[in-house]
Amino acid sequence: EVQLVESGGGLVKPGGSLRLSCAASGFTFSSYSMNWVRQAPGKGLEWVSSISSSSTYIYYADSVKGRFTISRDNAKNSLYLQMNSLRAEDTAVYYCARDPRVGATTPIGLSDIWGQGTMVTVSS
Amino acid sequence: QSALTQPASVSGSPGQSITISCTGTSSDVGGYNYVSWYQQHPGKAPKLMIYDVSKRPSGVSNRFSGSKSGSTASLTISGLQAEDEADYYCCSYAGSSTPFGGGTKLTVL
Numbered sequence: 569e570v571q572l573v574e575s576g577g578g579l580v581k582p583g584g585s586l587r588l589s590c591a592a593s594g595f596t597f598s599s600y601s602m603n604w605v606r607q608a609p610g611k612g613l614e615w616v617s618s619i620s621s622s623s624t625y626i627y628y629a630d631s632v633k634g635r636f637t638i639s640r641d642n643a644k645n646s647l648y649l650q651m652n653s654l655r656a657e658d659t660a661v662y663y664c665a666r667d668p669r670v671g672a673t674t675p676i677g678l679s680d681i682w683g684q685g686t687m688v689t690v691s692s
Numbered sequence: 693q694s695a696l697t698q699p700a701s702v703s704g705s706p707g708q709s710i711t712i713s714c715t716g717t718s719s720d721v722g723g724y725n726y727v728s729w730y731q732q733h734p735g736k737a738p739k740l741m742i743y744d745v746s747k748r749p750s751g752v753s754n755r756f757s758g759s760k761s762g763s764t765a766s767l768t769i770s771g772l773q774a775e776d777e778a779d780y781y782c783c784s785y786a787g788s789s790t791p792f793g794g795g796t797k798l799t800v801l
Contacts (some may be wrong), residue, residue, distance in 0.1 A: 677783035677790035682737035
């Protein structure tokens with residue numbers, strides 16, 4: 569079964585750090601670009617970051633640039649999001665999602681497989 | 693990286709058709725044929741319904757269709773069913789980013 573499972577969410581103080589993980593199974597992880605998308609409580613979806621299959625191409629939303637770092641370990645079938653200098657407005661459910669285009673280098677807003685999400689709360 | 697504009701809500705009766713619009717600019721929706729639509733039920737992850745403006749993934753009902761005119765994309769749902777009640781989001785390629793619309797809540801009356 570094709571599956572994405574996020575972990576690592578939790579409660580963190582403003583200015584703190586958190587590392588999210590996304591474990592992939594059921595498909596050849598190393599062939600696909602991956603995305604992080606978040607959703608603040610009661611709000612809409614917001615694209616956060618994307619990484620190509622070999623980590624050559626990386627993209628960030630302006631709202632997280634310089635604070636978040638996306639990475640992946642194809643040997644471990646895992647995607648990561650290192651979040652530093654967290655703010656209250658980063659509070660959200662964070663989803664990892666697969667771009668279905670094999671070998672894609674640029675994100676086009678296309679995600680066919682989504683995880684169940686992990687909640688990040690930034691509060692003192 | 694501005695969000696795309698969607699109506700906050702739409703509604704329709706079972707069996708009717710509804711259309712949800714998604715308005716952007718020539719830098720996103722109007723400039724590329726890379727518009728996707730997602731359905732999200734409460735507490736669930738989004739589900740891909742339409743990609744590349746008008747293509748349907750395998751398994752998605754043909755009651756769902758997409759189109760684009762200029763900088764406005766549209767999602768049409770025909771033969772409305774109770775299970776279509778959900779939030780719908782558009783998303784577009786915009787160079788080095790992929791903004792979403794603000795979302796539209798569909799109510800099936």
